[in-house]
Amino acid sequence: MAGGPCKNGDDDDKCGNGDCPTVYATPKPGMLAIQGYDVAHPVPDGESVVVIPEEILKEAARVRGWL
Template sequence: MEELHAIAGGPCGSGDDDKCQNGDCPTVYEMPDPAMLAVQGYDVAHRTPEGESVVMIPEEVLKEAARARGWL
């Protein structure tokens, strides 16, 4: 399995800053193919093709990823 590089989101802070209550929050990762991103988020009940998933991720994490990519 390849190592992913987080560009937005990621480990939550300690105490009250950890909104996820588990230390690992929704994250956007760069992929070796610059046209692709990987997303870690909350499961959504939605039927998808095998090997695919739909996840929820906070809007602010996506904006942070867009800034990291130079899109904003």
């Protein structure tokens, strides 16, 4: 898991509701799960497009040893 503590009350709060965007490892090799903000974009059933701060993806890469 990569992400970080929410900064509740901060003017730059990217979490809004205290539940931060996060990148999670999954049991499937090479697959990550992304928790983020919903966006209005048509996708097939069972799929979602989410927006996350780029810092979250960079931290995920660092934690997994890719950087």
